[in-house]
Amino acid sequence: MSKVILLVEDDEDNRDLVSFVMQRSRLDVDLVIAENGQEAVDKALASPPHLILMDMQMPVMDGWHAVPILKADDRTKHIPIIAFTAQAKPEDKARSREMGCVEHYTKPMDPEELLALIQKYLNQ
Amino acid sequence: MVATAKTYATQVSQPVQSTGAQKVQETPAVKQQNKESAKQSLLAADRFVKEGNFEQAKIEVEKAQKLDSSNPYIQAFLDRIAYFETLQKKNAPPPVAASEPPKAVAPAAPAKPPVTAPPTPHPQPAPPRPVVQPPPGPAVPTPPAAATPPKPAAPQQKFTPPPPPPHPGAAPAAPDTSVNSRLEEMRAQIELLTKALHQEKLAREEIKDRQLQSAVSQFRAALEKAWVNGAPREEDSQQLHQLALSLALPEEVEVSVQREVKIDMYSRAVKEVVAKRKLLKSSSSTLEWLRKVYQISVAEYLENESKFLLDLVADQYKGTLLLISEDATGRDPLSSKLKMSGYATIIAATPEVALEKIEKINPNVILCEAKFKQSVLSGVKFLHVLRANSKLNATPFILFCDPSEIQDLQSSELRPNEGYVKKPVDFDELSAVMNEKLVRFREYISKLI
Secondary structure (H helix, E strand, C coil), rough: CCCCEEEEEEEEHHHHHHHHHHHHHCCCCEEEEEEHHHHHHHHHHHHHHHEECCCCCCCCCCCCHHHHHHHHHCCCCCCCEEEEECCHHHCCCCHHHHHCCCCCECCCHHHHHHHHHHHHHCCC | HHHHHHHHHHHHCCCCCCHHHHHHCCCCCHHHHHHHHHHHHHHHHHHHHHHHHHHHHHHHHHHHHCCCCCCHHHHHHHHHHHHHHHHHHCCCCHHHHHHCCCHEEECCCCCCCCCCCCCCCCCCCCCCCCCCCCCCCCCCCCCCHHCCCCCCCCCCCCCCCCCCCCCCCCCCCCCCCCHHHHHHHHHHHHHHHHHHHHHHHHHHHHHHHHHHHHHHHHHHHHHHHHCCCCCCCCCHHHHHHHHHHCCCCHHHHHHHHHHHHHHHHHHHHHHHHCHHHHHHHHHHHHHHHHHHCCCCCCHHHHCCCCHHHHHHHHHHCCCEEEEEEHHHHHHHHHHHHHHCCEEEEEEEECCCHHHHHHHEEEEEEEEEEEECCCCCCHHHHHHHHHHCCCCCCCCCCEECHHHHHHHHHHCCCCCEEEEECCCCCCCCHHHHHHHHHHHHHHHHHHHCC
């Protein structure tokens, strides 16, 4: 059975690039897209994915607000969330960890690195 | 062939008759002259046969017959003409198919070649022999070769082309006349057989080519689908191989098409990812990853590197460029060329409009007309405005000038990041100046940091 990854990303180019990489990953995954934190919360609660790739800066609701909601809900609190962001300061990394993100992956991305990370948490 | 044999047999059994009415008193000199004329007619007939003009050839043979009925080649010529006429009729395309290519008449399926049935010339009734008084002296017999028709060529039999027939007017007393005649007949048959085989071969090749092309395009479509996101899984590869087998694709074709598709798909993926390289940590590591995804070996990569690199260069983003010109006819084609070269090109009709946009777009290069009709600012004045701006005073700035303005411009002490190109703008010249200024700009920035 395919595993489901929820990609939360407002930038279309980034979404396309992640899709491009996932399509070529040989991983048996379905990619579900959310364009902001609110949409991500709605989708995750409705149908919990196996992994969430969360941009932290987005309109409507950013990742800093969406992650605590997901971590507070029994249906989604177990889902590993990878913070996927351009914010690379140590305090940002620490903050995302405190919120419950399993990783803080800094953009720009490297396909192999990102895939290794995704594989690691999908296999857990 | 049986019919041919009968024909010859009939001919041989026919006695040569003579009638008194046709008796002509001929002196040896006249006879000799007639023989010579007959030879010439036969030579002419030979030419006409080669040209395919059988009617004229017949006339010449008849002429020769009248002049020298004892010439042993006359009957052979008549048979030869009849033979080729039949052949021509056989090979002529039917009127309804006249517009189709000649290959269309070939058999539809690559069946066994029709080598077992070489076309047989239809026996034509031998023309009435002119009855003349037998010449005095040694009589020249009718070529006995006619009585022993050659056997049809066996399919697998390899023929050694017989030596060319003797000169039609050669001495009739030659001892191997019958052999020559037979050889002539065999040669004609071989020609016919060779032609039929050649046509069959062409037809088979065409059918093969068409079948192969269709199979290749079908296989390619399946491969493209399978390879679009990288090397297919093992089971998909097996299915593709089975498809190639079912399409009867030769192994080397299968391998070659697969390799082409693989490289093509990798090239497309490279283009796609390079368009988003600003979002990537490293273009080179991404390309390396893609190389693994598409199973492109180092050798394959190196072999096709120029193709991949050309694709990259064509799509490369070189920077943002501000083009200030009110002349749309010259400006727009230039803008297109600049975009094609990899620059994100922003257009402003006047320096005033450019000033509104410039802070937002932060250009890497500014190209500006020297004169404007609809602007208070000239290109040079605009340059002075930019010089006063610390954020923009090092940005490469190139003016488009008329030749008459260049003298004034040179004396106005252009800075290293500033330059000019004379109008009408030559794109290569502009590219060279832009590159030079960009190199300086890069050096300048490197020193700042």
